Amino acid sequence: MPGPLAGIRVFDLTMWMVGPWASMQLGAMGADVIHIEQPGVDWSTLGAGVPPTINGTSIGYITWNMNKRGLFLDLKSPEDRATALELLKTCDVFLINMRTGVAGRLGLDYETVAQINPGIVYCSVTGWGESGPMAERPGADVQMQYFSGFWSTNGAPGGEREVYRHFTQIDATTGNYAAQAILMALLARKRTGRGQRIEIAMLRAAAALQTARIAEYLATGEVAQPLGSAAFATAPDQAFLCEDQQYIGVSVTSEPEWHAFCAALERPELVDDPRFATNIERVSRRDELAALLTPLFAAKPQYYWMMRLNRAGVPCGYPLRIEQLKHHRQVTENDYLVDVETSAWGQVMTGGPPWRFSRTPARWSGTPAPGEHTGDILDELPQRRPTPAALPAGD
Amino acid sequence: MAGPLEGYRVVELAEGVSGPYTAMALGDAGADVIKIEPAAGDRARGWGPPRQGDDSAVFLSLNRNKRAISLDLATPDGVAIARRLLASADVAVVDAGRLPDPSLASEPASRLNPALVYCAISGYGGTGPWADWPAGELPAQLMAEATASLGRIGEPPVRAGTDMASMYAAIYAVQAICAALLARDDAGGQRIEVSLFGSLLAMRSTLWVALSNPDAWWGFHLDNYIKPPDHGYRCQDGAVYISFARMPRERLDALLADLKMEWVRDHPDFRLLAIDTAGGAGRYSHIVRPLWEQAFRAFPAEEVMAIVERHGGLAFPMHDYAALVNDPQARHLGIVQSIDQPGVGPMSVIAPPWQFSDTPAELRLPAPRLGEHGRAILAEVGFPADVADGYIRQGTVRA
Numbered sequence: 001m002p003g004p005l006a007g008i009r010v011f012d013l014t015m016w017m018v019g020p021w022a023s024m025q026l027g028a029m030g031a032d033v034i035h036i037e038q039p040g041v042d043w044s045t046l047g048a049g050v051p052p053t054i055n056g057t058s059i060g061y062i063t064w065n066m067n068k069r070g071l072f073l074d075l076k077s078p079e080d081r082a083t084a085l086e087l088l089k090t091c092d093v094f095l096i097n098m099r100t101g102v103a104g105r106l107g108l109d110y111e112t113v114a115q116i117n118p119g120i121v122y123c124s125v126t127g128w129g130e131s132g133p134m135a136e137r138p139g140a141d142v143q144m145q146y147f148s149g150f151w152s153t154n155g156a157p158g159g160e161r162e163v164y165r166h167f168t169q170i171d172a173t174t175g176n177y178a179a180q181a182i183l184m185a186l187l188a189r190k191r192t193g194r195g196q197r198i199e200i201a202m203l204r205a206a207a208a209l210q211t212a213r214i215a216e217y218l219a220t221g222e223v224a225q226p227l228g229s230a231a232f233a234t235a236p237d238q239a240f241l242c243e244d245q246q247y248i249g250v251s252v253t254s255e256p257e258w259h260a261f262c263a264a265l266e267r268p269e270l271v272d273d274p275r276f277a278t279n280i281e282r283v284s285r286r287d288e289l290a291a292l293l294t295p296l297f298a299a300k301p302q303y304y305w306m307m308r309l310n311r312a313g314v315p316c317g318y319p320l321r322i323e324q325l326k327h328h329r330q331v332t333e334n335d336y337l338v339d340v341e342t343s344a345w346g347q348v349m350t351g352g353p354p355w356r357f358s359r360t361p362a363r364w365s366g367t368p369a370p371g372e373h374t375g376d377i378l379d380e381l382p383q384r385r386p387t388p389a390a391l392p393a394g395d
Numbered sequence: 396m397a398g399p400l401e402g403y404r405v406v407e408l409a410e411g412v413s414g415p416y417t418a419m420a421l422g423d424a425g426a427d428v429i430k431i432e433p434a435a436g437d438r439a440r441g442w443g444p445p446r447q448g449d450d451s452a453v454f455l456s457l458n459r460n461k462r463a464i465s466l467d468l469a470t471p472d473g474v475a476i477a478r479r480l481l482a483s484a485d486v487a488v489v490d491a492g493r494l495p496d497p498s499l500a501s502e503p504a505s506r507l508n509p510a511l512v513y514c515a516i517s518g519y520g521g522t523g524p525w526a527d528w529p530a531g532e533l534p535a536q537l538m539a540e541a542t543a544s545l546g547r548i549g550e551p552p553v554r555a556g557t558d559m560a561s562m563y564a565a566i567y568a569v570q571a572i573c574a575a576l577l578a579r580d581d582a583g584g585q586r587i588e589v590s591l592f593g594s595l596l597a598m599r600s601t602l603w604v605a606l607s608n609p610d611a612w613w614g615f616h617l618d619n620y621i622k623p624p625d626h627g628y629r630c631q632d633g634a635v636y637i638s639f640a641r642m643p644r645e646r647l648d649a650l651l652a653d654l655k656m657e658w659v660r661d662h663p664d665f666r667l668l669a670i671d672t673a674g675g676a677g678r679y680s681h682i683v684r685p686l687w688e689q690a691f692r693a694f695p696a697e698e699v700m701a702i703v704e705r706h707g708g709l710a711f712p713m714h715d716y717a718a719l720v721n722d723p724q725a726r727h728l729g730i731v732q733s734i735d736q737p738g739v740g741p742m743s744v745i746a747p748p749w750q751f752s753d754t755p756a757e758l759r760l761p762a763p764r765l766g767e768h769g770r771a772i773l774a775e776v777g778f779p780a781d782v783a784d785g786y787i788r789q790g791t792v793r794a
Binding site (some may be wrong): 001002004005006008017029050051052053054055056059060062063080084093102128129131132133134136138142143146148149150151152153154155156159160161162163164165166167169170172173174176177178179180183184185186187188190191192194196197198199200201203204205207208209210211212213214215216217218219220221223224226227228229230231232233234237238239241248249250251253254255278279280283284306309310313314315316317318319320321322325326327330331334336337346347348349350351353354355356357359360 | 398399400401402403410412416418424435438439441442443444445446447451452453455456457501518519520521522523524525526528529530531532533535536537538539540542543544545546547550551552553554555556557558559562563564566567568569570571573574575576577578582583585586587588589590592593594596597598599600601602604605606607608609610611612613614615616617619620622624625626627635636638674675676678680685709711712713714715716717718719720722723724725727728730731742743744745746747748749750751752753754789
């Protein structure tokens with residue numbers, strides 16, 4: 001069986017990360033994603049030139065454009081614009097993540113595209129939304145992490161709050177919400193027979209990702225203070241130092257787990273201790289509880305606790321590094337990291353499909369060179385309009 | 396016009412964050428979501444403080460747009476009712492690691508309802524040595540090395556305060572469910588799997604490609620984990636984000652003059668400050684940040700942002716949640732909306748992230764009380780009133 005989106009075609013007018021990340025998901029699910037680049041593009045500027053590079057190209061472009069075909073179109077030339085419109089008649093999805101107004105200037109606003117293809121699901125992604133005082137401002141992951149409060153719940157206890165030092169998480173989250181919305185609109189089209197316009201804003205996505213944490217603020221009006229490895233809503237749910245100076249994270253989130261935890265620690269009397277009788281009590285006395293548990297964990301090594309807590313059914317884990325993960329059976333047997341061949345950058349390691357479908361398997365495949373499939377794609381068009389600008393640059 | 400998923404029925408057999416957020420997103424998009432809870436209720440009802448009414452703020456925030464039935468799944472009758480619900484559904488959202496009865500697993504459920512899209516959410520994936528390990532947010536963050544991007548090397552681990560693992564898995568689950576529904580005419584129903592651990596790894600793919608065979612070792616994808624914690628750029632009254640696209644000499648001169656920081660020219664790291672203009676994402680951000688901060692401390696954040704922007708840079712406030720929800724842009728977008736939550740009153744919630752022109756997402760239902768819709772749901776799936784009364788009397792259904 002092909003992937004679940006076999007037969008769906010995506011016109012992918014995207015750049016940097018958010019848009020490409022969204023279409024990459026659709027491609028892995030079997031959609032034919034046609035990624036548009038300007039002919040003659042400088043490869044060193046792809047993916048916003050985000051470091052590091054492989055063979056001079058940003059790893060951003062290489063990561064975010066897997067599972068696609070590459071097409072050169074110069075949308076400012078009348079010939080290529082006509083080709084774009086021909087191609088759009090064959091597409092189900094139009095995806096763009098350029099600043100508000102760019103689609104209109106290119107003559108590819110929703111009204112124009114929907115006129116030639118009323119079934120099109122047209123998704124526009126922006127940073128701050130398409131209107132409002134900040135609509136015209138540039139917005140990327142880094143700014144969004146700072147602005148949306150994504151940093152404000154992280155940090156060592158009693159210390160300063162800190163930013164999550166991997167800038168991509170809000171970009172990818174926004175792209176993932178855009179892919180959701182596109183899939184939902186395709187389902188609605190089965191019912192209504194019509195496409196529609198979708199707007200996705202990074203700021204909305206960043207807030208949605210933090211739904212539960214922001215809800216806690218909205219409930220109390222109090223800004224949370226950082227708790228290190230501890231959870232805000234559950235206890236004990238944090239890391240402890242073990243006898244061998246390694247950490248173990250334990251996560252008790254229900255009353256049966258609390259009972260199992262006390263038994264695993266051979267402290268059954270804690271179950272009857274009124275100070276810790278419910279999660280609400282334990283969260284309210286988080287420090288007192290941690291002070292009581294710290295010497296217990298310090299008396300045995302990490303692996304002891306892993307065995308002991310696993311056997312008791314209490315969630316626990318320990319910090320791992322990528323060197324330990326990349327060949328780990330848990331990772332390889334689930335295809336969570338995969339090696340893929342790319343046309344211009346050799347073999348690279350990346351995340352595999354995050355979903356597993358029993359009947360319509362997803363597949364992860366390499367990144368096209370810009371414009372790599374221009375000839376093939378134009379040949380497939382019912383009315384081919386070959387243009388010099390549309391031919392691949394260079395040799 | 397109703398939401399894009401109007402007409403689909405979802406049965407949720409899940410607790411905590413990931414499964415409930417998956418089902419809520421489907422409900423926000425218009426699906427009819429039935430939440431099956433054990434007799435004790437979703438564990439998240441007992442989380443917190445903060446509490447709102449009889450429930451936790453977390454629970455209320457992840458369970459709107461659902462109806463609820465509470466079943467004693469330790470009894471054959473309770474399991475039979477759950478199976479009847481699965482038979483009536485298009486989608487099942489299930490915690491793979493907390494299945495109350497084997498007859499609710501994907502294979503028997505699919506035999507019962509071949510068109511069912513059965514989404515199993517697990518901690519570590521459907522196969523492999525950890526497949527049966529009990530899992531949760533912190534274990535997944537640690538095992539997937541997501542905590543490497545926080546804290547200080549050699550010090551205790553720091554978790555991401557947002558439940559990244561659970562939320563990412565939910566976001567991917569919604570994608571997979573919608574894709575499987577699209578494929579259902581051809582493929583029929585199927586089992587789909589996502590995991591907390593696998594989702595975290597997928598979300599950090601840029602890092603894995605960066606680690607594949609880079610031309611050089613630097614940049615935030617590679618070396619940020621060895622840098623000290625990033626708290627923004629502190630000013631007199633709060634922190635800001637700054638960056639510059641490029642810094643020609645004359646622009647730098649004017650900027651330094653306005654910030655009264657000419658002294659920095661004599662600093663041994665001045666050369667790095669002049670070339671590394673990418674702000675928190677910069678190669679030398681950990682070295683040049685203290686220099687900027689020394690100057691910024693003399694100004695309120697508003698003034699620092701104005702000066703930076705005046706000289707061609709980008710500056711944004713570093714909001715906590717109080718500042719975020721009051722920010723004019725956030726207010727303009729309606730990121731915070733209100734829902735009438737019984738027992739609480741008008742309650743502020745975060746809006747769904749998508750804007751559909753024709754099939755808008757809506758806040759239709761507040762989070763349900765435990766078992767609130769039990770009787771109505773039993774009637775819908777064909778149990779006569781006297782049978783339903785019997786189940787309620789004997790405690791199989793809590794209503």
